[in-house]
Amino acid sequence: MKTAWLFPGQGSQAVGMGVDLATTLIGKDRFEQAKDILSWSVLDKCQGDETELAKTLYTQPCLYVVESILIDLLKDKGQKVDLVAGHSLGEYSALYAAEVFDFATGLTLVKRRSELMSEAAGGKMVALMKFERSQLEEAIAAIPDVVLANDNSEQQVVISGTPEAVDQLCSQVKSKRAIPLKVSGAFHSPMMAEAAAKFKQLLEEADFSDAKVPVLSNVDPTPNTSATKLKERLIEQMTGSVRWRDIMLALPQEDMTHVLEVGPGKVLAGLIKRTCPNIEVGNVRSLNDF
Numbered sequence: 001m002k003t004a005w006l007f008p009g010q011g012s013q014a015v016g017m018g019v020d021l022a023t024t025l026i027g028k029d030r031f032e033q034a035k036d037i038l039s040w041s042v043l044d045k046c047q048g049d050e051t052e053l054a055k056t057l058y059t060q061p062c063l064y065v066v067e068s069i070l071i072d073l074l075k076d077k078g079q080k081v082d083l084v085a086g087h088s089l090g091e092y093s094a095l096y097a098a099e100v101f102d103f104a105t106g107l108t109l110v111k112r113r114s115e116l117m118s119e120a121a122g123g124k125m126v127a128l129m130k131f132e133r134s135q136l137e138e139a140i141a142a143i144p145d146v147v148l149a150n151d152n153s154e155q156q157v158v159i160s161g162t163p164e165a166v167d168q169l170c171s172q173v174k175s176k177r178a179i180p181l182k183v184s185g186a187f188h189s190p191m192m193a194e195a196a197a198k199f200k201q202l203l204e205e206a207d208f209s210d211a212k213v214p215v216l217s218n219v220d221p222t223p224n225t226s227a228t229k230l231k232e233r234l235i236e237q238m239t240g241s242v243r244w245r246d247i248m249l250a251l252p253q254e255d256m257t258h259v260l261e262v263g264p265g266k267v268l269a270g271l272i273k274r275t276c277p278n279i280e281v282g283n284v285r286s287l288n289d290f
Contacts, residue, residue, distance in 0.1 A: 003258040004083040004251055005074075005097055006272070007067050007090030011181070012265035013059050018046050018066035020287045026072045030103065034065045037107050042066070056184055060089050060114035061107060067093035067263040068103055070284055074262065077290065083223065083254055085216035085247050087268060088150070088188070089113075091237060097262075098211035100230055105206055112202050113238070116195035123186020124163040130155050130176035139172045149188035150242040153271050158242075160189040188242055196238040203235055214254075221246040223254060248275045260284055 021027035022043055034042045042065045045058045053059060071093065074081075086094035089110070096106045127150075128136070136157065140148055146161030146169050158181065159166055166186075170178050185191060208231050214223030217233035219240035224230060248271060251259065258280045261269040269281045283289060 001258060002082040002254070002256050003080065003260060004085065004254075004256045005071075005081045005094070005260050005262050006268050007084070007086035007093035007097070008261065008263045008265050008268050009063065009086065009088035009090040010056065010059050010183075012263060012267060013053055013063055014264050015048070015050050015053060016046065017264040017285070018062070018069065019043065021066065021069045021073070024069075024073065024287070026076060027069045030065060030069045030072070033103065034061070034107060037104060038111055054182060056118040057114050060110050060117070063089055063263065064092050064096075064107060064110045068096050068106065070262050071097045073287075073290065074260075074284065081213055081260075083214050083216065083251075083256060084211075085221070086218075087244055088218060088237075088242050090263065091215075091218055091234065093263065094215055095211070095230060095234070098213050098215050098225075100208050100211050100215070100227060101206065109202065109206060113199060116199055117187060117192070117238070118184050120185030120187075120192055120195050122162070123160060123183075123189065123191045124166040125149060125158055125160045125181040125183050125186060126166055126170055127156065127158045127179045127181060128170075128173065128175040128177070129179075131157075131173055136173050139169050143169050143172075145191075147189045148241050149186070151245045152242075153245050153248070153275055156271070158188075160186040161191065162186070188238070188240060190239055192238045196235070199238060200235050203231060206231075216247045216250055218242045218244070218247075221250050223250075244271070245275070248272055251279060252276055258282070 084094040084097045146165035149160035150158035208227040211225040219236045
């Protein structure tokens with residue numbers, strides 16, 4: 001039996017997430033540590049207003065903190081993991097789970113990432129459901145300033161770029177549903193280059209260790225444990241595409257029999273069930289799931 005832990009990213013947040021974790025010693029300690037680093041309370045944001053929690057500035061640190069506590073509790077209960085991956089922001093939780101950096105280093109990076117990404121304006125992101133992939137690929141190749149930001153599954157993607165280019169693509173590609181995302185900028189696209197350049201400096205200075213278990217990165221879903229390599233991949237992540245479909249397809253190739261989605265929501269678990277029907281899937285969202 002081999003188990004992979006997967007960590008959701010922005011969009012999976014929900015009011016009330018992580019609140020029960022504050023009743024544990026590990027959780028209480030982490031929430032206090034986070035308050036010192038962020039100068040605001042993750043617990044307050046998680047119990048507050050949905051619109052406020054959905055702001056990139058708060059969503060990303062809150063998710064990282066909640067997912068990190070769940071990781072610590074799983075390890076405290078003797079749970080073993082063979083492989084990790086995270087969706088966009090979730091990659092930071094995955095690297096924490098693989099002991100590439102400590103909690104504070106990860107949160108400091110996520111804090112700065114959220115600040116830079118929330119400042120990036122002028123872009124648009126749209127999720128497309130049920131479409132003709134060849135038609136989509138042709139449109140992306142033909143239209144400048146639009147990219148495939150998240151390749152989530154065979155039938156679900158997110159496109160990112162200038163509003164004009166994204167609208168043009170949506171008018172050319174037939175899909176069952178096209179849902180504009182409530183984000184400030186064109187994440188995972190070349191439009192994030194300025195933010196990525198500012199972030200790179202902080203990332204390069206951060207202290208990374210070789211991973212204890214292999215990590216599948218968003219921009220390169222091949223298993224790796226090298227601190228240098230994992231940092232390089234993370235530097236590319238802000239402007240690069242989230243290759244989640246490839247990450248899922250790699251799981252059976254790496255002999256994974258079980259997957260645990262660690263964090264709020266069930267989106268990743270649902271995608272795995274449809275893509276890798278032979279893998280057993282579970283969720284750890286709260287203390288009840290232990």
